[in-house]
Amino acid sequence: MTATRNVAIVGGGQTTWGERDATWKDLAQEGGKATFDAVPGVGPDDVEGLFVGAVQPERFANQTHVAPLVAELLGIEVTEMIARTELACASGQAALRYAWLAIAAGQLDVALVLGVEKMNLGREHMPEVQSSMANVLDREFDGVNGLAAPPFFAWYAQRHMHEFGTTREQLSLVAAKNKTNASRTDFAQFQSTVDPDEVTDSPEIAPPLHLYDCSGITDGAAGAILMSEEKAREVTDTAAWITGSGQSTMAGNSINNLPSFSGWPQAREASQNAYDQAGIDDPLAEIDVAEVHDCFSISEIIEYEELGFAERGEGGQFIEDGRSHLDGDVAVNPRGGLLGCGHPLGATGVSQALEITQQFQGDVTNDRQVDDAATGLIHNLSGSGSVHSVMVLDRDPQ
Amino acid sequence: MTDTSTDDEREQVSVPSEIEFPRLLDFYDLQTADQTQIHEFYDNLRAGQLTTTRCTDCEAIHFPPRIVCPECTGDALEYVDLPHDGELFAFSAVRGGLPLGLREHEVPYVVGVVDLGPVRLSGRIDDAAYSDLEIGDSVSLKIVDIDGPTDEDRVFYRFEPQ
Numbered sequence: 091m092t093a094t095r096n097v098a099i100v101g102g103g104q105t106t107w108g109e110r111d112a113t114w115k116d117l118a119q120e121g122g123k124a125t126f127d128a129v130p131g132v133g134p135d136d137v138e139g140l141f142v143g144a145v146q147p148e149r150f151a152n153q154t155h156v157a158p159l160v161a162e163l164l165g166i167e168v169t170e171m172i173a174r175t176e177l178a179c180a181s182g183q184a185a186l187r188y189a190w191l192a193i194a195a196g197q198l199d200v201a202l203v204l205g206v207e208k209m210n211l212g213r214e215h216m217p218e219v220q221s222s223m224a225n226v227l228d229r230e231f232d233g234v235n236g237l238a239a240p241p242f243f244a245w246y247a248q249r250h251m252h253e254f255g256t257t258r259e260q261l262s263l264v265a266a267k268n269k270t271n272a273s274r275t276d277f278a279q280f281q282s283t284v285d286p287d288e289v290t291d292s293p294e295i296a297p298p299l300h301l302y303d304c305s306g307i308t309d310g311a312a313g314a315i316l317m318s319e320e321k322a323r324e325v326t327d328t329a330a331w332i333t334g335s336g337q338s339t340m341a342g343n344s345i346n347n348l349p350s351f352s353g354w355p356q357a358r359e360a361s362q363n364a365y366d367q368a369g370i371d372d373p374l375a376e377i378d379v380a381e382v383h384d385c386f387s388i389s390e391i392i393e394y395e396e397l398g399f400a401e402r403g404e405g406g407q408f409i410e411d412g413r414s415h416l417d418g419d420v421a422v423n424p425r426g427g428l429l430g431c432g433h434p435l436g437a438t439g440v441s442q443a444l445e446i447t448q449q450f451q452g453d454v455t456n457d458r459q460v461d462d463a464a465t466g467l468i469h470n471l472s473g474s475g476s477v478h479s480v481m482v483l484d485r486d487p488q
Numbered sequence: 489m490t491d492t493s494t495d496d497e498r499e500q501v502s503v504p505s506e507i508e509f510p511r512l513l514d515f516y517d518l519q520t521a522d523q524t525q526i527h528e529f530y531d532n533l534r535a536g537q538l539t540t541t542r543c544t545d546c547e548a549i550h551f552p553p554r555i556v557c558p559e560c561t562g563d564a565l566e567y568v569d570l571p572h573d574g575e576l577f578a579f580s581a582v583r584g585g586l587p588l589g590l591r592e593h594e595v596p597y598v599v600g601v602v603d604l605g606p607v608r609l610s611g612r613i614d615d616a617a618y619s620d621l622e623i624g625d626s627v628s629l630k631i632v633d634i635d636g637p638t639d640e641d642r643v644f645y646r647f648e649p650q
Contacts, residue, residue, distance in 0.1 A: 221588035231552045232610045234515040236582050236590045241599050244580030296580045297618055345610040346551040
């Protein structure tokens with residue numbers, strides 16, 4: 091499709107991420123405040139549409155119908171559109187996409203997108219949390235096998251190694267890069283620099299994946315303000331303009347119906363659609379900064395390939411050559427990714443979009459600024475990798 | 489604040505500290521005709537045969553079994569036998585972080601993708617350690633009885649090395 095009006099992400103904010111002494115409602119309030127504090131000139135009274143990304147508040151916080159709850163907590167009287175989005179790990183990007191389309195279509199001018207997840211309920215409740223994660227797959231035939239995320243993504247690591255010769259060391263290089271990037275991100279769950287040997291030496295979780303190959307279980311929220319061009323010009327000179335957005339499933343969700351166990355053709359299709367809309371011909375040359383869904387180290391290696399940065403099977407070599415580092419051909423996960431920042435499911439996509447926005451605005455903390463960042467993307471996969479979502483952002487509207 | 493009451497005077501509200509494992513959190517679905525329209529799959533499995541649905545209009549074979557063909561939206565489906573022997577396509581091991589209701593099971597256990605030819609499915613691989621296995625190993629289906637929080641007789645399938 092072609093969007094009819096230009097839409098900008100003008101800014102936003104997030105809570106501290108990690109194991110938080112806070113409820114779901116606390117996190118929603120903190121995230122909302124951080125967002126309004128970060129965008130002078132926009133307050134709750136300006137918001138016409140509210141989109142809340144939240145995956146499992148029913149299971150993690152025993153709460154449903156959460157979008158109106160957030161409206162009340164933040165004093166927002168929605169006049170145009172309100173919804174909660176659930177698309178597992180891509181729920182935050184799904185919320186961004188709804189807000190973008192609502193503004194592009196002329197339904198509203200100002201939207202708040204807030205992603206919130208409360209996941210740490212105490213060690214004694216870990217079986218309940220893992221039970222909820224296994225529900226993301228087809229519960230009757232796949233979840234029933236105790237199939238939470240780590241063994242599922244371990245299959246992809248095993249198959250990628252088997253088919254393409256990807257190495258254990260290459261997986262470790264991804265995790266070390268992202269965790270080290272996160273040491274420069276003040277809200278991140280994991281703030282220690284990590285070297286590749288420490289990844290390889292960390293405890294085995296689901297072979298061949300080790301602890302540091304896996305993203306965390308994280309409490310957190312992230313919010314972003316989206317505006318029509320007319321409104322955006324009133325509050326900021328620099329924003330992230332949404333120039334393309336794609337999603338793809340291939341009618342596969344159960345194990346038998348997934349198109350690949352070493353790749354994600356859905357990511358290729360979703361990104362190609364987004365690139366076509368944004369007028370991008372050569373993603374490696376044209377994308378400066380990418381926030382991609384590194385739920386596990388292997389995920390990022392496959393994403394280099396499917397997003398068009400590397401040839402199929404050469405994702406391992408891509409990290410080995412340092413091409414995804416901050417000063418590489420494309421800076422991948424300067425924020426620290428899911429591996430470093432943690433992964434509060436509904437908040438992740440929103441936080442990725444904020445990172446790109448702040449990279450454009452020259453407003454990232456400390457030492458993770460990508461030189462002259464002008465074009466970026468965010469990517470999320472969800473569930474069994476059955477859906478891939480890609481959004482292209484640009485410093486200039488097109 | 490003035491202290492006008494003590495704990496002794498307060499009425500106590502009790503919530504239970506334990507409940508029986510709720511059937512709705514049990515991972516194994518109910519399998520009979522009054523619960524699911526794919527009960528024939530479970531009936532066949534209970535009788536010792538893994539089956540799935542095949543569309544009599546477009547001949548597509550599905551897994552999991554369906555009541556509507558996702559290829560042609562036809563609903564004239566028949567159950568066909570699946571092979572019980574297949575190849576290990578991918579596998580890993582679950583070492584911890586078990587879902588609710590599975591915490592009593594022995595860990596680590598192997599969980600993999602088994603290629604049966606017409607379909608690929610996920611399954612637990614019993615009687616094998618991760619380090620014993622390789623991609624391409626031959627595995628065979630086994631059927632297990634499920635003893636859980638329902639009076640219904642339930643079954644499911646697993647695999648084991650040949």
